Amino acid sequence: MSIVSQVKPLVVKALKDLYGQDYQESELTVSTTKPEFEGDYTLVLFSFVKQLKKSPEQLGEEIGNALTKAHPDFFTAYNVIKGFLNLTIPDHYWIQVLQSEFSNKRFGFKEANRQKVMVEYSSPNTNKPLHLGHLRNNFLGWSVAQMLKASGCEIIKSCVVNDRGIHICKSMIAWQRFGHGATPQSTNTKGDHFVGEYYVKFNDAYKKEVEALTAGGMKKEEAEKEAPLMKEAQQMLQDWEAGKPDVIALWKKMNSWVYAGFDVTYDRIGSDFDKMYYESETYLPGKKFVDEGLQQGLFFKKEDGSVWIDLTAEGLDEKLVLRKDGTSVYITQDLGLAQQKYEEFRYDQSIYVIADEQNYHMKVLKLILQKLGKPYADSIYHLNYGMVELPSGRMKSREGTVVDADEMIEEMVNVAKQKTEELGKVKDFLVTELKELYDTLALGALKFFLLRVDPKKRMIFNPEESIDFHGFTGPFIQYTHARIKSILRKQSVAGKPEPAGSLLKLEKDLIMALEQYPAVLEQAVAEHNPSVIAIYVFNLAKSFNTFYAEHSVMNAESEEKKQLRLQIAEMTAHVIASGMGLLGIRVPERM
């Protein structure tokens, strides 16, 4: 149990005993004491002033006095400054916390709670390679799943592959026209990049066709519809839906190239899935929702045969759920997929990791399911995150301003290699060890960079400045871990160390920080927010480095001190590794 949750009931009781007033724990503000004041935890007194009709100073004295008298083992001192009661918790209490948890690898984690949570993330298109935005999605989804697992949930990670539609046909047309039988193998290109190039080629050629038509006097809008390439793509989509064998064969071939490419990237970044869904298989079942909605009178049919739902009462618009030609739209597919997922897994919660540009879509999806009375409707949670932008603005595939995921990782590995070589600390590493270290550092830097910011916020990525390896970064934390491990290799913790009397300030700071890990985890899970962990782990690492520069572990003043510091070091390493693990970041033993 965290300190705060132990302090609060004692304060409530003191208030009751002293003034006969009942307060809820939620009415109390208890936080760690600011470093410039004496004490460990602080109670804010202002909120009682009015009701109890006493000055803050007087209240502080009375409560502080009562607490230290009633619990001399827990509160050893207090002071009152302005409206704040600062309480001191004795060293032996902190030492006890340390000794009971320092070797607990599951510190902060919870036992299984029988909650089943589905996390859908990544969800790529098969017509282009992954970019920086996808990486944010992947890292976020994977991390949130890991956090939920640590909090006791059973997790099903799923991925919906967008493998059908007009955009896929564009790549196919372009390859037929311009490919001349080239393959990823023959051109030595990663499959997803190979197909992505044809998507770009299509758009270039299409643009030219449109220009030619408008030059001939046609309106732009009309030209965009009449361009031969577009007509060809549309025809291909129809052929695909009709199951025309040669089109299906081409589609399968090109998709297999893309999947081979994706697999390499997923493997590299550590994304994995328990269940794959393909839109080519799930886009049809949604249609039965349309019948259901019509029967319930929830949907209505327009004269042209298209089906709609009226959400104006909810402050939204009329939303199309079925085209006039009877084919399904995006929302129809998603309705069907939600049902399919629920039938298969009977989840308690279903988390969709999708960018915030789809907030409206997800709102409508949930609303429709609620109106249809689906039992799983309320358990849908849209974990929305902001776009990753460049200093010049939003990334656009068509304008070639996307930061490609594979290239990004490669560049990070190069930076890691270069910096490591400059420092020259790992000359005795084997080639395979070096490779692993560079990967660990590169991905650590990249993941930390993308996860340290609140997911809900848009973030700006500046490729000029690239990603740093100093300060608030993954490598900084990884370095701290390696430092600790270096000590522990030289001197391991003895079996049953004795309490070491009083604590120095920096020792206590570290134990206090470590003690907060479970509470931090809880908050991060509640908010579905890995950045809470990232910030915490960074501050912990910083505290350790401050301590490290000031005090020696190996040459501590006494054997007791040495054991105490070894315990602190070991627990710090555990918590760093644990927290980073929840972010999907590995920590090296040496670097």
Place this chain on the structure above:
RNA sequence: GGUCCGGUAGCUCAGUUGAAUAGAGCAAUUGCCUUCUAAGCAAUAGGUCAUUGGUUUGAAUCCAAUCCGGAUCACCA
């Protein structure tokens, strides 16, 4: 235009269930490697918390209005 999100140091971001002098990192300046890894530590400097008004003992945080930026409101997915 409707709806939603955001605006904090030169830059990137914390802090937003109201609480002490608004915090980090980067960039800048300055010290510290003969003892556990200097990818580190310590220090200096940098702020009209978009603006105005309100609520409050107390506001970056809550409310209202305004300004600026973004997303979305497709028979695309």
